[in-house]
Amino acid sequence: MKISGLSMLSLTSLLTLGIWSHAIAEVRYQIDLSTPQHHMAKVRAVFPKTRAGDFTVNLPVWRTGRYEVLPLADGVRLFEARDATGKLLPWQRTATGEWQVTLAQPTNVTISYQLYANELGKRVRHIDATHAFLDASGVFMYSPEFRQQPLTVALKVPENWNSYSGLTRVAEQQFTAANYDVLVDSPIETGISQQRSFAADGKDYQLVIWGEGNYNPEQIVSDLQKVTAASQTIWDGYPFDNYLFMVHATNGARGATEHINSTVIQTPRFNFRERKDYLRFISTAAHEFIHTWNVKAYRPAGLVPYRYQQENMTPLLWMAEGSTSYFQNQLLLRAGVMTAQEFLEDLAKRIDANQHNPGRGIQSVAASSLNQWTSTGGDYATNNSVNIYAEGYMASLALDFSLLQETHLNASYRDVHKRLYREFRLPKDYSVNDVQLILKQLSGRDYHDWWQQHVDSPMTLDFPSLLAHAGLQLNYGKDSKVEPYLGITLGDGLQLSRVAKDSPAWQAGVGAGDELVAVNGLKVTADGLNKRINDFKAGDTITLTLFSNDTLVTRQVVLGAQPSGKLQLQSLKKVSHNQKAFFKAWLGIDWPFDDKGNFKSLS
Structure with missing residues (x-):
């Protein structure tokens, strides 16, 4: 076992001798994963010297990308705090995710605790005999006093384990970050895995897959190369130089979470071969990659800065998540990874679900954004609510079509996000007024009333009229009854x-x-x-x-x-040149139907 090639003793000796003098102002984390088969780890954090009085450390009560309060502190046991001499310090729990240590005199503070990690599906922490996935929000405590200090993370892992992260690597099993906010948004995957590297549009990428399954790493790499480069059909430039795709091929956990220059995607291990399953996976990868801009590079007021010990309220979560859902398959389509037929089948399925959701007449997408933190699902929710993903998708579609019409195809919803990336990069945030101002500048139209009707009120869309602009119609097929x-x-x-x-x-x-x-x-x-x-x-x-x-x-x-049957999106019987031009301005591809209304052959 080793920690970045150094023992605990040699690390301490180097610091004592002043060889790593720059580390004196750093927060230093160490995690011991030497007995992973029991889902356990030992965590140690050393904080710089601080004044006498109460010293507070916290474990977040939620993790980024999941807008829900979680019982993360429940996995902590055997908490201890010691001063610079190794003497135990008195402490007490003062809140769900808070420990308060009493300092009689100025000193640096070392805390340690046992961590239980067996929650794979929540994408916070999971440790077993083959790997560990570590999202700092459920692993590493922080002190508000030193939240902006630089830090290091050293891992003690079995000899045959390899570690990967969006963090900066400084040794085989050691990473650094500018501050805790970077750490909390840069999870670590360590263990036995497959790895591939590739480049696209001048940026470097890694694909790391944990778990066996019926996936084809070469196919995934080939498609990710196309999808990542297609991002530039929306934004100008990248907020990263290196990006990491972490994939968990599992027995049932599914879902994904975005981070500042990485993502973790969980898919059942045998859900890669069938085309519909693979499309679901690669579409999820596109969704999380889009988040690198939308949410991680720019995000709405209420989410800047993150407040880890409480809910972060905003009426714009639908733009953070629903707009990302709206763009994800467009990225696949523009990259040539998804066909026009597959794209329109997915859109028809979404429209059908929208029309069969009674909650769309009760709750607005803005209200859904504010309700996300307390949403529990179930019969009441499905009958009286909309969600930020599905309804946010529809609000994005309506806004996109409105802009295309108002500007005679000269601007689209992509331009809104291009402007947000250009003008509201973190640490700035953006508000509803900022978005409406961008809409007005792009179109010359005041969007206040539109916003009131489609965002702040329950939204009702006339899909036949809307889709006719792009030469499309909805039906259930000629054999429907x-x-x-x-x-x-x-x-x-x-x-x-x-x-x-x-x-x-x-x-x-x-x-x-x-x-x-x-x-x-x-x-x-x-x-x-x-x-x-x-x-x-x-x-x-x-x-x-x-x-x-x-x-x-x-x-x-x-x-x-x-x-009966499935709702379908098909060509209108007669399609004008203007409708075909609208379709191309919307999706970036040529009209996909022949004169008989059938999808053109791909050969």
């Missing part, structure tokens, strides 16, 4: 996880949590429910037998109607 509609979603077995607001079941008094037993007096199964409902037609009255609060009840339901 009317099917009966009940409006329930099954959870565990026949228990209802959701009853859609104002659906036939809702109007009949059926509620989430009820357990379905029979339809018209005959037992049903979870697998056979849809077939049973399709025995009827829209307008028929059926009797549902359910357990509601452990009481057997019946409900009379008049079935509604819905079209």
Whole structure:
């Protein structure tokens, strides 16, 4: 075992001799991962000399990229604090993520604690016999007094482990950062992994994959090269010189988190081969890469600077996340990694979900941004809320089309983000007024009323009229027919996880949590429910037998109607030159349909 090629003793000796005199003002972190099979680590932090009195150290209560308070301090045990002589110092817990140490005289302070890390899916900390993923927000405590001080991180790891991070490497297992804000946004992946390096548009990239699976690293590298270079269709320049893609091929955890010059992406290990699964993965990679600009290089007021011990409120989270979702597949399309057909299939799926979300008539996307910190999901949320990703995507689409129309295709929503990157780089922030001013400068139009209608109020979009500008129409296909509609979603077995607001079941008094037993007096199964409902037609009255609060009840339901099949985006029968020009200005590719309305061959 080693720490950057140096033992703990030799590191201390060098500091004592003054050979590393520059480190005296630094915060020095050390993490011992020598027994990873038990998900445990030992963490040590040395803070520079400070005055007598109360000395506070904190572990954040949330991590960047996940706008939710998390119980991160629950993994901490055996906390100790010592002075420069090694003497134990008295301390007390003063808040969820806060320890207060009492200093009788000026001294440097060394804290140490045991850390439990077995939370892979939250992308905060995970340690096992093959690797460790360390996001500083759940690993390394900080002192507000020294938050802006430079720091070092030294790792003690098994001999066959390699470490990677967006941090600056100074030794085999040692990294430095300008301050804690850089550390908290530069996670470390260490362990047994596969690694590839590549370059694109003059920037250097690494791909690190932990875990076995049916992925093809060469294909991933090839596509990432195209996607990363395509970023310049939105922004001018890069906020980094080196970028790290960390991929976890896992048994079930999925999701991703953006950081200042890296990302971690979690995908089930056998979800790479099928085209739809691979597109989901590479689209996620594009999403997180876009965040390198949108959120990490510029972000809204309320998120600058990050306040790690409390919620960071802003009505613009939809621009941070939903606009990123809006651009992610456009990047794939412009890079040639996704076809026009695949892009429009995804857009049709999103529109269909929007139209079937009752919450879109209740909550605005700005209110959803403010509600993100307390959103818990469930039946109430799905019936009465929108989310910053899906509804933010639609608000971005509407804003993009508005700008294209107002400027006769001379400006788009991409130009808004180009301006935000150019004019509001951190440590600056931007406000709603700043965005509206950019919109006015681009278009000559005052967007206050538009904003009130589409952002500050529940948004209703006329998709047929909107999409016609780009020569597109929505339909369910020529073979679509009317099917009966009940409006329930099954959870565990026949228990209802959701009853859609104002659906036939809702109007009949059926509620989430009820357990379905029979339809018209005959037992049903979870697998056979849809077939049973399709025995009827829209307008028929059926009797549902359910357990509601452990009481057997019946409900009379008049079935509604819905079209069968998937919603599709297709070419209008007649498409003008102007509509084709709008399509190209929007997506950056030529009109993809032939004269019969079929997608052109890629050969």
